[in-house]
Amino acid sequence: MLLLLGVNLPDQKVVSVALTYFYGIGPLTARKICSRLSIHRECKLSELTESQLNHLSSELSEMTIENDLKRQVSANVRHLREIGTYVGKRHAMGMPVHGQRTHNNSMTAKKLNGRMLRGFSTAAAAAAPAAFGLFRAPLSGRQQQ
Amino acid sequence: MHSSAVALARSAWKGPYFVHFPNLQQCIKNGTPIQTKARACTIMPHMIGARFMVHNGKSFQAVKVTEEMVGRKLGEFSHTRKRFSYRLTKNR
Numbered sequence: 692m693l694l695l696l697g698v699n700l701p702d703q704k705v706v707s708v709a710l711t712y713f714y715g716i717g718p719l720t721a722r723k724i725c726s727r728l729s730i731h732r733e734c735k736l737s738e739l740t741e742s743q744l745n746h747l748s749s750e751l752s753e754m755t756i757e758n759d760l761k762r763q764v765s766a767n768v769r770h771l772r773e774i775g776t777y778v779g780k781r782h783a784m785g786m787p788v789h790g791q792r793t794h795n796n797s798m799t800a801k802k803l804n805g806r807m808l809r810g811f812s813t814a815a816a817a818a819a820p821a822a823f824g825l826f827r828a829p830l831s832g833r834q835q836q
Numbered sequence: 837m838h839s840s841a842v843a844l845a846r847s848a849w850k851g852p853y854f855v856h857f858p859n860l861q862q863c864i865k866n867g868t869p870i871q872t873k874a875r876a877c878t879i880m881p882h883m884i885g886a887r888f889m890v891h892n893g894k895s896f897q898a899v900k901v902t903e904e905m906v907g908r909k910l911g912e913f914s915h916t917r918k919r920f921s922y923r924l925t926k927n928r
Contacts, residue, residue, distance in 0.1 A: 774904045776912040 693736060695748055698757065702737040706747075709736045715756035724750055768807035783808055852878040852907075860886060871896055875911025890914035 693700045700709045707730075710721035725732070728746050730739070739747070755763060772779030781788045787800040846853070855874040857863075860883065863870050869887040884903055889896035890910050897914040905913065 770904070774902065774908075774913075776908060777915060778912070780915065 693744075695744075696751055696757065700736055702735070704736055705732075706730050706734050706736050706739065707732065713751070713756045715754070715760040765807040772808060852880070854878045854880050857883075863887070869898065872910065875909065875914065877910045879905045879908055879910060881906050892916045 693702055696713075698713055700712055707718070707721040707725045710716050710724060711718060716724075722732075724747070725734075728743065728750065730743065730747075768779065768782050770779075772783055778788050782804050785801050785805040786793060787797045788804070791797055791800070853876060855872070855877040857870055857872070860870070864883075864886045867887060869889045871889040871891075873891040875890060879901055883901050884906065886901050888899045888901065888910060890899050890913065891897075892914045893916050899910060899913040
C-alpha cells in the first residue's frame with residue numbers, strides 16, 4: 692500500500708484505477724491526470740518512479756479532492772438551506788431534490804441527502820443532536836451566531 | 837455555483853428571465869410587499885431588500901429578498917407542499 696495525501700492506494704492496481712480511490716476523482720479525471728504526466732495506460736502504481744510519484748502528488752495537491760471537496764459540497768448545500776430554497780429544504784428532509792417520485796423508491800436520497808447538513812462543519816455538528824432530522828436545525832444554529 | 841446553474845439552464849444571449857415590476861423601487865423604499873404570481877422570475881440585484889408575496893398555488897407566501905438570493909427564482913422560496921402529518925379522521 693502506498694500512502695498519498697492521506698489515502699491508502701493499492702500497489703498492484705493500474706495507476707488510473709488506483710487514482711479513483713480519491714474522493715473527487717473518477718475514471719475520466721484519473722485518465723486525464725495520467726496522460727498529463729505521461730504515465731502509460733497499463734502502468735501499475737508500484738512501477739512508478741520516485742520523480743513520477745512526486746509529480747503525481749504535486750498534481751493532486753493542487754486539486755480540490757477528498758476533505759476539501761466534501762467541505763465545499765456541504766457548504767453549498769448549507770448555503771441553499773440557509774437562504775431557504777426548495778432544494779435546501781429537500782436536502783434537510785432527506786428527500787430527492789430533482790422532483791423524483793417519493794411514493795416508493797428514492798432510497799438513495801433518504802440514505803444520503805441529510806448528510807451534507809449534519810456532517811463536516813462544527814456549526815452543523817453542534818446543531819445536529821438537538822434537532823436530528825428536523826429541517827429547522829441549520830437555521831436555528833445560524834440565529835445563535 | 838449560482839451563475840453556472842443559471843447559465844446551464846438557458847442560452848446566454850437571452851439573459852435571465854425576469855418580470856418587470858413597475859413600482860419596485862417605491863416598494864423597496866416603503867417596505868410594502870409586492871403580490872406576485874411570477875414564480876419563474878429570476879431575482880436580480882436591483883430587487884435586493886424588496887418584500888414579495890409569492891403565490892404558492894394556494895396563498896401568498898412572504899419572501900424577503902437578500903443579497904444571497906440573487907440568481908435564484910422567486911418560486912424557490914415559496915414552498916408549494918405541505919409536510920404530511922397523519923390524522924386519524926378527516927373531520928377534524
